[in-house]
Ligand SMILES: Nc1ncnc2c1ncn2[C@@H]1O[C@H](COP(=O)(O)OP(=O)(O)O)[C@@H](O)[C@H]1O
């Protein structure tokens with residue numbers, strides 16, 4: 001692995017975990033569901049990808065091409081059939097056990113009977129029970145950064161969909177994750193909220209500088225947010241092409257109407273048609 005693409009340091013007194021902006025190395029990861037069954041499904045074919053620490057990378061590609069599967073492998077929610085993943089110097093399993101892999105899905109999955117602060121602390125409480133030495137974010141500060149100050153005592157149903165996703169993001173960040181994996185996190189939101197959340201996410205990302213892997217169906221959203229957009233082929237998914245998004249940051253509403261932005265989205269769109277043909 002190229003050491004320049006990772007940024008791993010240990011917390012004092014902490015043996016196992018790394019700080020913000022950890023690089024990810026994916027080597028020949030292959031996933032087949034139902035190995036040995038009558039109808040195995042080859043979801044991923046030999047995916048290799050180096051993700052620099054602190055970068056924002058989007059995964060796009062046809063439905064069913066294995067984007068969620070790849071995130072599950074990175075999160076150690078499943079093992080690949082073949083291949084290897086390293087997050088900094090660590091195995092995904094080590095980080096998962098330490099609660100150091102942040103996950104955000106389409107659904108916020110908040111506990112309906114716990115207020116927002118308790119929801120955000122839940123993971124912290126579960127991992128603390130194992131005596132982990134993991135560094136914790138200051139929850140009050142975290143809630144302020146994600147824009148939930150004043151809503152700490154509200155129950156999830158008292159919050160809008162966008163605010164519930166902010167809470168899910170805060171929960172994912174509470175244990176100072178090495179990486180943040182987001183699987184279509186804004187897909188269930190209305191257009192206006194979704195748009196606002198994209199800008200909010202960029203602001204929060206600039207603040208914490210986590211390595212983010214973000215799955216979306218929206219090419220424009222991918223281009224707006226990312227340093228790189230990874231276009232996958234149809235199933236079995238592999239990497240078709242990687243687009244460097246050299247739009248200056250911070251990005252604004254103006255970015256989206258710039259010729260360069262429109263050209264980038266068009267270019268990826270054209271390639272997407274190629275892989276679906
Ligand atoms: N548990 C499973 N068992 C069998 N096939 C699965 C399972 N999960 C996903 N698949 C199949 O693997 C492929 C990739 O799925 P997924 O990673 O969810 O794709 P994406 O997120 O890109 O839409 C799809 O064809 C899907 O039907």
Ligand SMILES: [Mg+2]
Nearest residue numbers: 067068069183
């Ligand atoms: Mg998916």
